[in-house]
Amino acid sequence: MSTENNETGGSLADRITKPDEASEPATTTTDTPTKSSDDGAGTALQGSALQEPEYQVEVKLSDLQADPNNPLYSVKSFEDLGLDPRILKGLSAMSFRKPSKVQERALPLLMQNPPRNLVGQSQSGTGKTAAFVLNVLSRVDLSTEEMQATPQALILAPTRELARQIVGVIQSMGQFLDGLSIGTAVPADASARPTRMTAAVVVGTPGTVQDMVKRRILNPTRLKVLVLDEADNMLDQQGLGDQCIRVKAMLPRTIQVVLFSATFPAHVHRYAAKFAPDANEITLHHEELTVEGIKQLYMDCNSDEEKYSNLVQLYGLLTVGSSIIFVKTRASAVEIEKRMTAEGHTVASLTGGIEGSQRDAVIDAFRNGEAKVLITTNVLARGIDVSTVSLVVNYDIPEIMGPNRKREPDYQTYLHRIGRTGRFGRIGVAISFVSNREEWDMLRQIQQHFSCQIDRIDTSDWDEVERMIKRTIKNSRAQAQFAKPQ
Numbered sequence: 001m002s003t004e005n006n007e008t009g010g011s012l013a014d015r016i017t018k019p020d021e022a023s024e025p026a027t028t029t030t031d032t033p034t035k036s037s038d039d040g041a042g043t044a045l046q047g048s049a050l051q052e053p054e055y056q057v058e059v060k061l062s063d064l065q066a067d068p069n070n071p072l073y074s075v076k077s078f079e080d081l082g083l084d085p086r087i088l089k090g091l092s093a094m095s096f097r098k099p100s101k102v103q104e105r106a107l108p109l110l111m112q113n114p115p116r117n118l119v120g121q122s123q124s125g126t127g128k129t130a131a132f133v134l135n136v137l138s139r140v141d142l143s144t145e146e147m148q149a150t151p152q153a154l155i156l157a158p159t160r161e162l163a164r165q166i167v168g169v170i171q172s173m174g175q176f177l178d179g180l181s182i183g184t185a186v187p188a189d190a191s192a193r194p195t196r197m198t199a200a201v202v203v204g205t206p207g208t209v210q211d212m213v214k215r216r217i218l219n220p221t222r223l224k225v226l227v228l229d230e231a232d233n234m235l236d237q238q239g240l241g242d243q244c245i246r247v248k249a250m251l252p253r254t255i256q257v258v259l260f261s262a263t264f265p266a267h268v269h270r271y272a273a274k275f276a277p278d279a280n281e282i283t284l285h286h287e288e289l290t291v292e293g294i295k296q297l298y299m300d301c302n303s304d305e306e307k308y309s310n311l312v313q314l315y316g317l318l319t320v321g322s323s324i325i326f327v328k329t330r331a332s333a334v335e336i337e338k339r340m341t342a343e344g345h346t347v348a349s350l351t352g353g354i355e356g357s358q359r360d361a362v363i364d365a366f367r368n369g370e371a372k373v374l375i376t377t378n379v380l381a382r383g384i385d386v387s388t389v390s391l392v393v394n395y396d397i398p399e400i401m402g403p404n405r406k407r408e409p410d411y412q413t414y415l416h417r418i419g420r421t422g423r424f425g426r427i428g429v430a431i432s433f434v435s436n437r438e439e440w441d442m443l444r445q446i447q448q449h450f451s452c453q454i455d456r457i458d459t460s461d462w463d464e465v466e467r468m469i470k471r472t473i474k475n476s477r478a479q480a481q482f483a484k485p486q
């Protein structure tokens with residue numbers, strides 16, 4: 001086991017656009033599991049099966065899961081992991097046939113008694129959510145009505161979109177557990193009134209949860225599991241980190257602390273070890289972090305205006321599946337959306353600047369395929385799982401301000417952004433736009449840091465660009481169809 005080295009330090013304040021506001025009133029919706037929902041990876045998987053026949057993923061998956069070098073590989077079955085039969089039924093309903101590597105390794109460590117803390121790392125899209133959700137569902141006591149209404153597990157995520165997605169996964173996985181209710185604690189619209197949290201599993205953003213505990217509408221005394229998803233971001237980002245520490249200070253001392261992320265830069269890893277003392281660890285080298293199924297490309301643009309015209313040229317390709325365009329600021333997301341819409345293209349945008357219910361409507365439309373091109377900031381860089389995303393565009397290279405106010409690549413965010421495609425064995429394309437020397441240097445550093453290849457797209461022949469990208473996206477489908485069971 002080893003940890004990452006040579007990570008850039010510095011504040012991550014710029015990485016996520018206003019993910020949560022402690023001062024905003026909380027929304028506390030409580031859900032009971034149903035066989036489908038409009039949010040969450042479980043649904044995305046079932047939903048995508050409607051658009052892409054299931055075998056296209058299944059056939060490829062079984063090959064990948066049989067390769068010991070693949071992060072999706074496992075020796076054991078879910079049955080071998082000692083899960084409750086009702087949970088196994090939930091997994092089967094979601095078409096989860098075999099655990100991934102991180103699920104196989106993490107679950108025995110998470111489920112051991114007495115409980116031990118865990119710091120777990122695994123590549124984007126390899127099933128970390130299921131790893132912590134299965135532990136949570138295995139540990140909650142639903143034997144009485146009183147316990148069913150008592151918060152026992154708390155899962156914190158950096159954004160409302162990710163919190164809602166995790167709720168969707170728990171609903172799907174726990175659909176056969178009688179009496180399971182799941183509460184969502186995310187910032188509410190100004191008009192909403194917070195209500196008492198009466199769910200066994202609570203998923204929320206740190207500021208809102210902190211606020212609810214303070215107001216005594218969330219009783220923390222019976223909590224036995226605390227999960228931080230995207231833990232490096234949660235602990236390192238200004239504001240979020242403080243909120244997480246304050247929330248933890250209000251919880252029982254014996255609580256099991258579980259931290260998951262695809263990235264744990266060295267300085268956060270040291271800190272994580274304090275937040276989750278004596279933890280078991282699953283870690284990766286940073287060279288191991290890129291996902292094989294994601295083809296990384298870049299495009300030379302001579303100016304900002306050329307970035308825009310290249311994006312418009314790409315529009316036909318962006319709608320082959322679904323696409324996410326990452327930009328640096330809220331203002332440019334809105335501006336590009338307006339401009340493209342005025343020119344007759346159908347695009348949506350989601351930033352931290354819009355109200356919660358509107359954000360929910362945009363992400364839901366993107367999940368169900370109504371909106372196929374989404375322009376966003378780093379607010380959606382992490383965790384979002386929409387299996388139909390085949391193309392990610394870094395309109396602006398993710399960067400942070402390093403020492404001496406020098407622009408430096410934001411390695412973690414690059415990895416999380418491109419990881420919105422190529423999920424759980426799927427193939428995807430990530431294109432980064434480079435419009436000046438500094439951006440070019442940053443891209444080169446990213447390539448060196450992850451020891452990965454980022455190929456140039458020659459934009460002198462757009463027909464060839466189109467053919468090349470389509471070939472890459474479609475190759476996976478062709479292979480899968482070729483192997484279609486008769």
Ligand SMILES: Nc1ncnc2c1ncn2[C@@H]1O[C@H](COP(=O)(O)OP(=O)(O)OP(=O)(O)O)[C@@H](O)[C@H]1O
Pocket residue numbers: 041042044045095096097098099100103122123124125126127128129130261262382383384385387419420423424
């Ligand atoms: N064992 C499994 N079999 C089939 N599909 C799975 C399995 N585990 C997870 N998945 C699917 O894989 C996708 C990615 O999972 P998940 O969102 O948990 O990834 P992650 O590791 O948390 O990624 P990120 O680092 O980007 O947050 C989801 O659509 C999920 O439903």
